[in-house]
Amino acid sequence: MKLHITQADYDALRAHGEETYPHECCGVLLGHAKDDGNHVSAIVRAGNTRTDSAHNRYNISPMELIKIQREGRKQGLDIVGFYHSHPDHPAMWSSTDFAEAHWFGCCYVITSVDKGKANLTNAFHLSGTTEDDKAFQQEEILITKAVGENA
Amino acid sequence: MKINIPTPLRAFTDKQATVEVNGATVQAGLDALVAAHPELKNHLFTPDGKLRSFVNVYLNDDDVRYLPAAEASAVSADDELTIIPSIAGGTGRPGVGASRVLCCR
Numbered sequence A: 001m002k003l004h005i006t007q008a009d010y011d012a013l014r015a016h017g018e019e020t021y022p023h024e025c026c027g028v029l030l031g032h033a034k035d036d037g038n039h040v041s042a043i044v045r046a047g048n049t050r051t052d053s054a055h056n057r058y059n060i061s062p063m064e065l066i067k068i069q070r071e072g073r074k075q076g077l078d079i080v081g082f083y084h085s086h087p088d089h090p091a092m093w094s095s096t097d098f099a100e101a102h103w104f105g106c107c108y109v110i111t112s113v114d115k116g117k118a119n120l121t122n123a124f125h126l127s128g129t130t131e132d133d134k135a136f137q138q139e140e141i142l143i144t145k146a147v148g149e150n151a
Numbered sequence B: 001m002k003i004n005i006p007t008p009l010r011a012f013t014d015k016q017a018t019v020e021v022n023g024a025t026v027q028a029g030l031d032a033l034v035a036a037h038p039e040l041k042n043h044l045f046t047p048d049g050k051l052r053s054f055v056n057v058y059l060n061d062d063d064v065r066y067l068p069a070a071e072a073s074a075v076s077a078d079d080e081l082t083i084i085p086s087i088a089g090g091t092g093r094p095g096v097g098a099s100r101v102l103c104c105r
């Protein structure tokens, strides 16, 4: 299983983390779940732009998520993952990221933003089907030239 | 009513993104959904029958937890229920302290 994403979307989600630095950014990956992994067709920025939040917190409200899901479905797209940034912190999931992860089968993308520059971007697939057997598994990010392409 | 199913739960609805059920209230709709797709039960509800804390249910644009009648709220045939698991915690609710949750440290 690999995460398939275009160069443009990949660059955009990394740039988002640079823009919100030193705060976290977050967003939604829309696309299709296929046998070889999740394919991203579009990314949607999420989260409010309030700056009163701590640099180490992020959250997408359920209503915002519902609106993104509605818009996606109009284009035939489903939520296949999420992304957020880790300002001055490694691109690895935290215990809180794991505890708060409930979208089984989806991909959680984390970008470390060091001193304002996007550094590493890692993808973690949330496997399992329940809170008891869930696990984050790192997966390869496959950059494609165009949506749906395989190389 | 129509119930929108999020991607992670479609494994239990034969991949359907929406399920049409009959019921006069939110609770009746959820019960009908679980009756049609029994595997969903454990994913939506705790053993004592309460919605799991990270599972949000919206009646159109309203969080069911905050409707005056909550799960007993009346639903008409053209209403929509949406089941949406939370992302990064369930504290983004009015009146419950901080609207953001600690993520990484």
Ligand SMILES: [Zn+2]
Pocket: A084, A085, A086, A093, A094, A097, A110, B103, B104
């Ligand atoms: Zn995180």
